[in-house]
Amino acid sequence: MGQLERPAGLHRFRNNDKAIAIGNTFWEETARNGLSGIVANLAEGGYLQTQEGHRFLNFSCCSYLDFDTHPGIIQGAIRALEKYGVMDHCISRIRIQIPALLELENRLSSLFRANVITAISASAATAGVLPLLASGHFSGNRKPVMVFDKNAHFSMNLYKPVCGDETEVLTSPHNDMNYLEDVCRKYEHVAYVCDGTYSMGGHAPVEDLLMLQDKYGMFIYFDDSHSLSIMGEKGEGYIRSSIPGDLNELTIIVATLNKAYGSSGGCIMFGPKGRDVALLLERFGGPLAWSQPMNVAAIGASLAAADIHDSPELKRRQDKLKRHIDLFDARVASEQQGNGFPIKLVSASNDKVMAAGQHLYENGFYVSPVFFPIVPRDQAGLRVMLRAGVEESEILRLSQLLLDFGLN
Amino acid sequence: MGQLERPAGLHRFRNNDKAIAIGNTFWEETARNGLSGIVANLAEGGYLQTQEGHRFLNFSCCSYLDFDTHPGIIQGAIRALEKYGVMDHCISRIRIQIPALLELENRLSSLFRANVITAISASAATAGVLPLLASGHFSGNRKPVMVFDKNAHFSMNLYKPVCGDETEVLTSPHNDMNYLEDVCRKYEHVAYVCDGTYSMGGHAPVEDLLMLQDKYGMFIYFDDSHSLSIMGEKGEGYIRSSIPGDLNELTIIVATLNKAYGSSGGCIMFGPKGRDVALLLERFGGPLAWSQPMNVAAIGASLAAADIHDSPELKRRQDKLKRHIDLFDARVASEQQGNGFPIKLVSASNDKVMAAGQHLYENGFYVSPVFFPIVPRDQAGLRVMLRAGVEESEILRLSQLLLDFGLN
Numbered sequence: 001m002g003q004l005e006r007p008a009g010l011h012r013f014r015n016n017d018k019a020i021a022i023g024n025t026f027w028e029e030t031a032r033n034g035l036s037g038i039v040a041n042l043a044e045g046g047y048l049q050t051q052e053g054h055r056f057l058n059f060s061c062c063s064y065l066d067f068d069t070h071p072g073i074i075q076g077a078i079r080a081l082e083k084y085g086v087m088d089h090c091i092s093r094i095r096i097q098i099p100a101l102l103e104l105e106n107r108l109s110s111l112f113r114a115n116v117i118t119a120i121s122a123s124a125a126t127a128g129v130l131p132l133l134a135s136g137h138f139s140g141n142r143k144p145v146m147v148f149d150k151n152a153h154f155s156m157n158l159y160k161p162v163c164g165d166e167t168e169v170l171t172s173p174h175n176d177m178n179y180l181e182d183v184c185r186k187y188e189h190v191a192y193v194c195d196g197t198y199s200m201g202g203h204a205p206v207e208d209l210l211m212l213q214d215k216y217g218m219f220i221y222f223d224d225s226h227s228l229s230i231m232g233e234k235g236e237g238y239i240r241s242s243i244p245g246d247l248n249e250l251t252i253i254v255a256t257l258n259k260a261y262g263s264s265g266g267c268i269m270f271g272p273k274g275r276d277v278a279l280l281l282e283r284f285g286g287p288l289a290w291s292q293p294m295n296v297a298a299i300g301a302s303l304a305a306a307d308i309h310d311s312p313e314l315k316r317r318q319d320k321l322k323r324h325i326d327l328f329d330a331r332v333a334s335e336q337q338g339n340g341f342p343i344k345l346v347s348a349s350n351d352k353v354m355a356a357g358q359h360l361y362e363n364g365f366y367v368s369p370v371f372f373p374i375v376p377r378d379q380a381g382l383r384v385m386l387r388a389g390v391e392e393s394e395i396l397r398l399s400q401l402l403l404d405f406g407l408n
Numbered sequence: 409m410g411q412l413e414r415p416a417g418l419h420r421f422r423n424n425d426k427a428i429a430i431g432n433t434f435w436e437e438t439a440r441n442g443l444s445g446i447v448a449n450l451a452e453g454g455y456l457q458t459q460e461g462h463r464f465l466n467f468s469c470c471s472y473l474d475f476d477t478h479p480g481i482i483q484g485a486i487r488a489l490e491k492y493g494v495m496d497h498c499i500s501r502i503r504i505q506i507p508a509l510l511e512l513e514n515r516l517s518s519l520f521r522a523n524v525i526t527a528i529s530a531s532a533a534t535a536g537v538l539p540l541l542a543s544g545h546f547s548g549n550r551k552p553v554m555v556f557d558k559n560a561h562f563s564m565n566l567y568k569p570v571c572g573d574e575t576e577v578l579t580s581p582h583n584d585m586n587y588l589e590d591v592c593r594k595y596e597h598v599a600y601v602c603d604g605t606y607s608m609g610g611h612a613p614v615e616d617l618l619m620l621q622d623k624y625g626m627f628i629y630f631d632d633s634h635s636l637s638i639m640g641e642k643g644e645g646y647i648r649s650s651i652p653g654d655l656n657e658l659t660i661i662v663a664t665l666n667k668a669y670g671s672s673g674g675c676i677m678f679g680p681k682g683r684d685v686a687l688l689l690e691r692f693g694g695p696l697a698w699s700q701p702m703n704v705a706a707i708g709a710s711l712a713a714a715d716i717h718d719s720p721e722l723k724r725r726q727d728k729l730k731r732h733i734d735l736f737d738a739r740v741a742s743e744q745q746g747n748g749f750p751i752k753l754v755s756a757s758n759d760k761v762m763a764a765g766q767h768l769y770e771n772g773f774y775v776s777p778v779f780f781p782i783v784p785r786d787q788a789g790l791r792v793m794l795r796a797g798v799e800e801s802e803i804l805r806l807s808q809l810l811l812d813f814g815l816n
Contacts, residue, residue: 011574016543020692027502027691037505040493042421048504062498069494075493077705078486086450086477087485087672087709090470094435095776096446096456098510127535127566130494137422154698161569165421179492256700263705264495283435290562291531292664297485299703301495365706368503 011170013160016068022373033354035361035369042069048366050304056361057394059384060368064230064342066389067262069304076304077263077297087295094282094289107306112236114247114269117281118294118302122225122256122266123155128285129221129252129268130156132162133191137280138252139219143167144191147183149204151172153195153223177208184216196224196239196253200370201336201343202381206242213250224251229260230321230342235309238341240269247271258312261309263301265294321388324395325406328386331399332407342386345370348407350380355381356405365398382407421568421577441762443769443777450477454797456774465802467792468776473725474749475670481642481712485671488708495703496598502697508707509682516712520644520662522677525689526710527700530633530664530674531563531659536693537660537676538564538602541599542571545688546660551575552599555591557612561631567707585616592624604647604661608778609744609751610722610792611635614650621658630661637668638729638750646749648677654814655679661788662671665753669717673702681787705735714773729796732803736794750794753778763773764813765790773806789802790815 030036040048040056046066049055067073081087084100093101101118119125129138135173136143146163148156151174163169172179184190192212197203204222212218220297224239233240239253247253248271257265271276281288294302308314321342329337334344348356350372357369360382371380382402386395438444448456448464454474457463460733475481489495492508501509509526516524527533537546544551554571556564559582571577580587580600600620605611612630620626632647640649647661655661656679665673678685689696716722729750737745742752743784756764758780765777768790779788790810794803 010573010575014539014570016539016545016574017549020543020688022693036503039507039510040504041506042497048497051507058497058499058504060499060503068497071418071493073495074489074493077489081482081485081705084450085482085705087481087670088666089450089466089476090666091466091468095444096448096466096774098449099447099459102447121532121695121699123535124529124532127531131422131424131566135428137428141425154694155669157537158694161573162422162566164573165418166424166568167418183481185691204753229772238725240707258496258498258700262495264700264705280428283431284424286566287529287531291529292666292672295703295706295811297672297709298495298703301705343653366504380427 004149012159012266013164015121026371026374029354030369033358035354035357038366046387050265055284055392056364056366058366059398060366060387061387062226062259064260064321064385064387065262066387067260067308067317069231070137070262070308072308073262073304077301080296080300080303084296087297088292092290093293095294101293102287104299104302104306107303108267110232111306111309112240112269114240114253115272115274115278117268117278117288119266119268119288120292120294121258122223124287124291125254125266125268126155126223127159128281128288129254130159130193130368131162131166131317132280132284132288133219133221134166136167136189138277139189142189144189144219145170145183145187146191146193147172147180149192149194151195151198151200152193153199156193156223158405175205177205177212179252181212183220188379191219191359193221193222195226196222196237197226197341199226201341201342201345203238203339203341206239210243217250219250223255223258225251225256226343227341228255229262229309230318235261235314249273257305261305264298265304283290317388321386322387324386324392327392327395328384332402344384344386345380345381346384346402346407350377353380356407359399359405363401365401416536421572422565433482434779434782437762438777441766443765445733446774454795456519462773464772465798466774467794467795467806468774469795470634470667471670471794472668472729472793473652473670474795475637475668475713475725478670481670481709482714485705485709488704488711492704494653495705496700498700500698501701505701508704512710512714515711516675519642519675519714519717520648522648522661523680523682523686524698525676525686527674527676527696528700528702529666530631530662532663532695532699533568533674533676534563536689536696537662538567539570539574539600539694540688540692541627541629541660542574544575544597547597547599547658550597552597552627553578553591553595555580555588555598555600557600557602559603559606559608560601560609564601564631583613585613585620589620592620592626598624599627599629599645600673600754601629603634604630604645605633605634605749607751609749609753611646611747611749614647618651625658627658631663632661632669633664634751635749636663637722638726639719643669643722657681665710665713669713671713672706672766673710674698725796729794732796735800735803736792736807740810752792752794754792754810754815755789758785761788761790764815767813768806768809771809773809
């Protein structure tokens with residue numbers, strides 16, 4: 001438990017110098033090879049097309065169900081704009097709000113079987129929730145020791161210093177339940193902050209975490225942006241669908257509406273005992289209080305997406321995504337093979353990964369190469385994000401190209 | 409300069425316990441008197457109407473030019489949705505983006521005579537810019553001592569602990585140029601963080617600040633959200649229009665597109681030497697890098713708003729707002745009388761301010777009462793935010809109601 005000691009001075013939580021030195025090397029190399037800075041329009045069949053006429057499928061897109069181009073969702077946005085005649089009548093929603101936002105929150109609450117508050121993005125939701133979690137306002141005014149998973153997304157880590165000004169903040173090894181249980185034994189109140197599903201593949205061990213919650217009263221904050229819509233009967237996501245019955249007062253789930261859900265915005269799910277949570281967030285939840293709410297187009301798109309999530313169309317798309325994941329997993333090896341999620345990190349040697357990315361792009365597929373220095377040299381690879389709305393033949397062709405390149 | 413000493417331990421920058429105790433007393437009282445939690449739709453003539461049928465004008469709305477309901481802006485949103493058929497094809501814009509976002513940034517760059525990058529909100533822009541400013545990445549890798557104005561908006565203060573993990577962070581008395589010059593004498597590199605125009609009235613002494621910049625090389629970060637569109641030949645705002653020629657490499661201006669501009673989103677202005685700024689922000693600017701860009705509806709609305717800003721219609725609205733400000737200032741005293749900005753804090757005794765707010769609301773005007781404990785007892789009052797798009801007779805009626813209530 002050596003990590004429990006707090007280092008003094010600056011850089012307890014972050015160091016831009018180091019992060020930018022590492023990141024710039026990565027991005028320069030990516031840009032030099034033409035795999036960033038791409039400008040393209042959507043064409044038919046889910047393809048993108050550059051102004052030079054290059055057509056390709058984006059397999060680094062988080063719209064796993066291809067709802068982003070669903071005509072019903074776009075029409076929902078247009079309908080709301082025509083009905084309300086405004087993008088945002090700018091005033092804090094604590095004071096005055098239009099009924100549409102409440103209508104959406106009611107729809108999402110019933111869809112996800114939780115109390116739901118919206119935000120303009122998952123990261124705005126995070127900015128609102130984490131500081132209040134740190135100061136103990138979601139746990140009866142008892143400040144928890146906060147534990148961030150080492151692999152928690154940047155959008156959560158940004159608020160480590162903010163939380164660290166309200167309470168003690170620790171970083172745990174990734175998915176390390178032994179570490180976490182040690183912290184729970186040592187401190188009376190603990191809040192764990194993690195992704196439900198990780199953007200580089202993998203997921204939180206939700207059953208083990210709920211067991212720790214049950215045993216020690218540990219609070220859990222999940223960002224489940226990468227699994228909303230693709231899992232659960234109504235698209236409530238991996239974490240929510242793993243919790244039977246109501247959410248308890250020790251669990252908050254944040255998720256974006258920009259990825260598989262298919263619209264724009266973010267949502268915060270909490271349990272029925274959480275009326276205070278709603279009030280706290282609306283009054284003191286940073287961007288949730290003083291910044292704009294979701295704009296009317298995003299509200300309209302999200303309402304239309306809610307209709308789709310409440311219809312048989314959702315399961316058809318989920319099944320199609322599942323079939324594509326299975327097709328891919330049956331052909332291409334990855335650490336995530338068989339885990340049921342669409343993000344697959346296909347290993348490639350550090351000196352080969354960029355050429356592989358270029359080869360795929362030339363052959364009509366965009367996937368993100370990840371390599372040293374953003375990951376250790378032996379963990380380089382291509383991040384493939386599977387989608388429902390493409391032809392099976394394209395999944396097979398993508399798999400074959402990866403195999404041909406010796407990546408498997 | 410006693411404040412230069414850094415206090416040890418927690419609560420160097422924030423204390424939710426204190427802030428929430430104070431804020432809740434304020435909000436409970438506001439809610440009890442029916443001046444928060446209002447749900448209403450926009451009706452004709454800029455009025456709002458509750459489901460119970462109460463009609464009123466919102467004079468706490470930041471849409472100072474009434475562009476929020478401009479049919480051309482709403483049509484711009486709809487046109488973009490029809491053209492692109494997507495709200496957001498979810499992938500980091502560093503990798504792939506649609507041309508519409510670049511088109512908007514080019515339009516805003518020429519309109520505001522600056523390099524412009526967009527964000528989903530001004531607060532997302534702030535989250536992206538401030539940590540990089542703290543680590544010296546906008547000032548040749550020399551870390552500045554950061555000075556936040558005491559009255560800087562919450563959306564900036566949220567990032568004090570984040571900046572405080574990268575460099576030394578101080579808080580200056582409001583608009584105190586002597587304090588600031590002392591800091592400039594003491595430290596080689598200083599970055600000052602302030603609002604261009606403050607949400608509770610008043611503004612930054614831009615000429616004095618530019619003088620300090622000239623003399624000491626001080627970096628200045630302005631959030632000028634409350635004056636974009638209402639000032640400047642093309643609506644570039646109070647700060648930008650106060651700076652002749654190009655922005656230099658020591659100035660960044662952030663502003664929302666949600667207020668007078670009339671759409672949804674945020675923008676960051678910087679100078680022509682700042683190509684590195686754009687790259688840094690897109691790669692390492694937090695939400696600007698990993699979160700969603702403005703959605704297509706917001707982009708379309710903002711493009712249409714740019715057309716309006718580039719037409720004679722802008723000046724007509726600006727002039728109308730100016731006339732309403734003058735009409736009000738000629739009748740009602742406030743600290744901001746004659747300053748040319750639309751936000752006026754009309755004093756009222758702490759025990760009278762709520763009744764005044766209720767009386768106005770019953771008579772068809774919503775204004776925000778501000779009172780102890782969010783301001784000292786002797787600084788209570790009504791925050792009136794004037795607008796261009798209402799009848800002059802309504803400005804006169806509002807003024808008369810304030811005078812009748814003995815507020816002047």
